[in-house]
Amino acid sequence: MDILKLVAFGLTATLLIGLVSYYDGYSKMYGNLIRIAAVTILMIFIVSQLDSVFMVVRDLANKMNMDNTYLNIVLKVVGIAYLAEFGAQLCEDAGEKAIGSKVQLAGKVMIFVIASPVILALIELITDLI
Numbered sequence: 001m002d003i004l005k006l007v008a009f010g011l012t013a014t015l016l017i018g019l020v021s022y023y024d025g026y027s028k029m030y031g032n033l034i035r036i037a038a039v040t041i042l043m044i045f046i047v048s049q050l051d052s053v054f055m056v057v058r059d060l061a062n063k064m065n066m067d068n069t070y071l072n073i074v075l076k077v078v079g080i081a082y083l084a085e086f087g088a089q090l091c092e093d094a095g096e097k098a099i100g101s102k103v104q105l106a107g108k109v110m111i112f113v114i115a116s117p118v119i120l121a122l123i124e125l126i127t128d129l130i
Helices: 002-022 027-063 068-093 097-129
Strands: none
Touching (some): 002 027, 068 097
């Protein structure tokens, strides 16, 4: 099972960070490097798992004859949301909460920019109904 590997990897990284932080000196720097490497490896694994989910969603959209434009926008929004949250949490783990909040803000702005065609289409639909 992949989840057992992920949990074992996370626990190993946590124990390694604890072991490194036990010693003085450069422990915070090495702890942050281990943390960033571990989280990056976990994120790569998670993204590879999401690929199969996106394929299922695309197949369902094709069966329903759904327009790929809107589906692509939705998938991009989901991807930006996950990446922005990942980056923000990584910044906060490194002790940079202010940078993490700016990463979240940038993600929200990018979601708004990408979703603007959908918003415009909804506004046009509403004005046509009135």
